[in-house]
Amino acid sequence: MTNPFPIPPEYREVSTADLAMIASDLPNVADRIGGPSSALHVTEVSDGNMNAVWRITGPEGSVIAKQALPYIRVIGQSWPFPVDRITYEHRALSVQARHVPQYLPRVYDYLPDLGLLFMQDLTPHVVLRHGLIAGTHYPKLASDLGEYLARSLFYTSDMHLGTVQKNMLADAFSGNAHLCETTQDVVFTGPYWDAPLNRITQGQQARADALRADVPLKLAIAELKHIFCTSAEALIHGDLHTGSVMVTAEDTRVIDPEWSFIGPMGFDIGALLGNLLLSYFSQKGHTTGADDRGAQRKFLLDTIVGVWTAFDTGFRQLCRTKPGPLLHQKVLSETDQGAFVDRRLAAIFSDTLGFAGAKMIRRIIGISHVEDFEMITDIPLRATCEAGALDLARQLVLDRTRLAGPQDVVSLARQIDGTYPARNRP
Amino acid sequence: MTNPFPIPPEYREVSTADLAMIASDLPNVADRIGGPSSALHVTEVSDGNMNAVWRITGPEGSVIAKQALPYIRVIGQSWPFPVDRITYEHRALSVQARHVPQYLPRVYDYLPDLGLLFMQDLTPHVVLRHGLIAGTHYPKLASDLGEYLARSLFYTSDMHLGTVQKNMLADAFSGNAHLCETTQDVVFTGPYWDAPLNRITQGQQARADALRADVPLKLAIAELKHIFCTSAEALIHGDLHTGSVMVTAEDTRVIDPEWSFIGPMGFDIGALLGNLLLSYFSQKGHTTGADDRGAQRKFLLDTIVGVWTAFDTGFRQLCRTKPGPLLHQKVLSETDQGAFVDRRLAAIFSDTLGFAGAKMIRRIIGISHVEDFEMITDIPLRATCEAGALDLARQLVLDRTRLAGPQDVVSLARQIDGTYPARNRP
Numbered sequence: 001m002t003n004p005f006p007i008p009p010e011y012r013e014v015s016t017a018d019l020a021m022i023a024s025d026l027p028n029v030a031d032r033i034g035g036p037s038s039a040l041h042v043t044e045v046s047d048g049n050m051n052a053v054w055r056i057t058g059p060e061g062s063v064i065a066k067q068a069l070p071y072i073r074v075i076g077q078s079w080p081f082p083v084d085r086i087t088y089e090h091r092a093l094s095v096q097a098r099h100v101p102q103y104l105p106r107v108y109d110y111l112p113d114l115g116l117l118f119m120q121d122l123t124p125h126v127v128l129r130h131g132l133i134a135g136t137h138y139p140k141l142a143s144d145l146g147e148y149l150a151r152s153l154f155y156t157s158d159m160h161l162g163t164v165q166k167n168m169l170a171d172a173f174s175g176n177a178h179l180c181e182t183t184q185d186v187v188f189t190g191p192y193w194d195a196p197l198n199r200i201t202q203g204q205q206a207r208a209d210a211l212r213a214d215v216p217l218k219l220a221i222a223e224l225k226h227i228f229c230t231s232a233e234a235l236i237h238g239d240l241h242t243g244s245v246m247v248t249a250e251d252t253r254v255i256d257p258e259w260s261f262i263g264p265m266g267f268d269i270g271a272l273l274g275n276l277l278l279s280y281f282s283q284k285g286h287t288t289g290a291d292d293r294g295a296q297r298k299f300l301l302d303t304i305v306g307v308w309t310a311f312d313t314g315f316r317q318l319c320r321t322k323p324g325p326l327l328h329q330k331v332l333s334e335t336d337q338g339a340f341v342d343r344r345l346a347a348i349f350s351d352t353l354g355f356a357g358a359k360m361i362r363r364i365i366g367i368s369h370v371e372d373f374e375m376i377t378d379i380p381l382r383a384t385c386e387a388g389a390l391d392l393a394r395q396l397v398l399d400r401t402r403l404a405g406p407q408d409v410v411s412l413a414r415q416i417d418g419t420y421p422a423r424n425r426p
Numbered sequence: 427m428t429n430p431f432p433i434p435p436e437y438r439e440v441s442t443a444d445l446a447m448i449a450s451d452l453p454n455v456a457d458r459i460g461g462p463s464s465a466l467h468v469t470e471v472s473d474g475n476m477n478a479v480w481r482i483t484g485p486e487g488s489v490i491a492k493q494a495l496p497y498i499r500v501i502g503q504s505w506p507f508p509v510d511r512i513t514y515e516h517r518a519l520s521v522q523a524r525h526v527p528q529y530l531p532r533v534y535d536y537l538p539d540l541g542l543l544f545m546q547d548l549t550p551h552v553v554l555r556h557g558l559i560a561g562t563h564y565p566k567l568a569s570d571l572g573e574y575l576a577r578s579l580f581y582t583s584d585m586h587l588g589t590v591q592k593n594m595l596a597d598a599f600s601g602n603a604h605l606c607e608t609t610q611d612v613v614f615t616g617p618y619w620d621a622p623l624n625r626i627t628q629g630q631q632a633r634a635d636a637l638r639a640d641v642p643l644k645l646a647i648a649e650l651k652h653i654f655c656t657s658a659e660a661l662i663h664g665d666l667h668t669g670s671v672m673v674t675a676e677d678t679r680v681i682d683p684e685w686s687f688i689g690p691m692g693f694d695i696g697a698l699l700g701n702l703l704l705s706y707f708s709q710k711g712h713t714t715g716a717d718d719r720g721a722q723r724k725f726l727l728d729t730i731v732g733v734w735t736a737f738d739t740g741f742r743q744l745c746r747t748k749p750g751p752l753l754h755q756k757v758l759s760e761t762d763q764g765a766f767v768d769r770r771l772a773a774i775f776s777d778t779l780g781f782a783g784a785k786m787i788r789r790i791i792g793i794s795h796v797e798d799f800e801m802i803t804d805i806p807l808r809a810t811c812e813a814g815a816l817d818l819a820r821q822l823v824l825d826r827t828r829l830a831g832p833q834d835v836v837s838l839a840r841q842i843d844g845t846y847p848a849r850n851r852p
Contacts, residue, residue: 158652163603163606164603166603166655170600177592180593218757222754223769229589325611328619328648330615330621331619331644331647332644332645336644339641340648343645
């Protein structure tokens with residue numbers, strides 16, 4: 001298949017040997033790892049669906065190199081994809097570094113001709129999704145991610161910026177349109193018809209068919225897709241699932257903003273909460289004789305409440321301390337501004353729930369699934385776990401304006417989960 | 427005051443003598459007017475607030491020349507304004523010419539270095555606002571403007587375009603940010619505090635004070651301002667009042683899209699309906715012994731219903747015949763698509779009413795007023811007319827999600843107008 005996207009003329013897929021040479025020539029990278037290229041050790045550590053990733057280790061330290069391929073890595077040349085997505089990742093990391101450097105990998109260098117980004121090696125961090133599957137608690141996770149969301153979204157929105165600044169930011173990301181279109185397709189369209197690459201767990205066909213025939217749901221999803229297309233609220237990460245977060249007990253980093261664009265805030269918050277809910281519903285597939293995962297389920301629900309609460313608190317605080325022209329002090333008193341922010345947060349919460357539900361559904365009946373469920377080898381049990389997640393997701397989408405706060409979501413999740421007993425639970 | 431906006435290096439304010447020379451050198455212009463520059467007659471016909479406008483007449487015809495000045499014409503050098511606004515006007519006319527050429531002035535040439543645009547001389551057209559003040563009926567007006575709105579908005583929206591095309595369009599207009607900021611200020615901010623350039627009719631202070639202390643109103647206006655800033659629905663005209671429409675009994679043309687950007691559809695429709703409502707409330711100030719303006723008032727209310735109905739019909743038709751990726755046939759049946767479009771139109775109607783109300787209020791207690799009221803020399807009568815308009819406007823803003831259709835607006839307008847008897851009516 002011919003690649004329809006422009007590829008930089010100097011572009012080539014780099015090899016491990018190339019990388020040692022390239023890295024040792026870049027002062028900011030060489031400073032981190034030390035030694036000549038012959039002293040460097042390069043290992044491929046590709047993990048996500050999209051890109052090639054290496055760890056480069058030298059006498060003094062290590063860095064991560066990430067290259068965008070002209071196609072989707074896990075699929076191959078048959079699905080061409082724009083190399084310049086990594087330019088937007090680099091750009092998003094640069095913008096966000098002004099507001100949330102403590103929650104990002106540090107960037108050492110970027111070579112646009114090769115679509116090659118050199119970043120901090122986050123060690124001993126693990127991918128949050130894997131940590132949650134393993135049953136690990138992260139006590140700082142909720143407050144860290146809530147603050148990341150509050151600051152990264154507020155500072156790039158009309159709540160803070162004037163229109164000239166906001167439009168310049170929008171211009172810097174509008175070229176990432178093919179990735180936006182792909183998101184629209186895989187999240188809001190593909191799951192709702194028999195798209196050729198959709199997958200489902202065995203035994204799930206009747207549920208998938210029911211969702212694909214569910215007109216109120218499909219209309220609500222179309223409305224969410226319209227919001228995704230038209231609501232230019234803030235610079236969003238665009239793919240903030242639990243595979244885009246790296247954690248230790250003390251530290252939280254958000255990686256991979258290659259899908260970033262100026263979009264609705266609720267899409268980021270919803271992606272995160274939706275994936276935490278997927279983890280919640282998957283837990284009964286990960287029980288062992290020693291661990292019934294009750295504590296982990298509680299931790300996940302607490303984290304959902306905690307993320308929203310920290311976001312809400314941080315966002316309100318920033319609206320008070322760093323207001324832009326939209327919060328005009330001559331027109332709105334401090335109390336009135338608070339009331340306006342209340343309304344904005346209610347709207348963001350409603351979007352959040354809708355997008356959370358859409359993200360959950362697409363990970364169960366769409367093209368791309370999550371390890372939280374895929375690692376459950378007992379297929380009927382996996383299907384039971386997924387069924388609860390689908391029920392909640394549908395209700396989040398349909399009732400997104402009626403649920404008042406995260407506690408309502410948690411109650412609903414508990415209630416629905418209770419209706420699906422785990423036949424295989426010890 | 428130093429001008430903070432870039433001015434093209436070759437820019438100068440042109441004179442009538444310049445214009446004859448320039449026009450005769452431009453083949454597309456010379457073709458329209460004929461003759462050497464010595465045979466041309468140039469008359470300044472500036473009318474709007476912003477720009478300088480001339481009619482250039484030659485042996486074979488006439489054209490209009492319009493130059494953007496580096497300041498607001500009616501205010502002067504003390505209010506600098508970007509010359510490149512006319513680049514966006516030219517660009518908007520070019521985009522719209524693909525969809526609604528029959529409702530636009532034809533463009534003959536554009537000289538960006540001089541911010542100078544050569545357009546069709548619309549004769550014998552008059553400015554719609556003046557025609558309405560004079561008591562003239564325009565039988566085709568409602569269907570023409572409804573079709574202009576349906577086509578110009580649909581074809582530049584996500585209902586038709588894919589994201590790549592939509593983002594390219596957004597990029598082409600994002601540089602017009604200063605004009606967006608000015609709109610935000612004069613429509614949504616200035617009227618709601620004692621901004622230095624606000625004006626009111628004598629006797630109106632208590633009403634202005636009441637509106638400026640009306641917290642529910644100000645919160646609803648802040649929400650509308652947020653929609654204006656973030657809702658990237660379509661390429662909108664951005665200033666579609668009755669002074670931006672030129673008419674005869676048979677022909678309707680929309681001029682002056684210098685405020686254009688990718689914004690909410692309801693801002694254009696609301697500007698138009700709001701200005702028709704201002705005309706309605708002004709009519710009792712324009713009665714004569716021979717004409718009580720009853721027929722004109724009915725014509726205006728019929729036009730309001732007719733514009734919305736024609737927009738609604740045309741927009742639905744285009745969604746059926748030219749759907750874009752948002753209206754995905756594999757997901758939504760024809761009936762479901764209809765239901766989705768119903769919801770979109772309900773949301774657009776609600777935005778329309780809010781913006782209509784905001785535009786009405788700003789023309790009575792803000793910086794820039796309308797001749798519909800200003801030409802009423804009996805000041806108490808003018809204040810009475812304005813009072814009805816303000817009452818309706820406030821209700822449109824507050825009840826914008828509760829009014830179901832244009833007929834509700836018309837009933838409300840009639841009812842409110844009835845509570846303000848014209849003391850001076852003959």
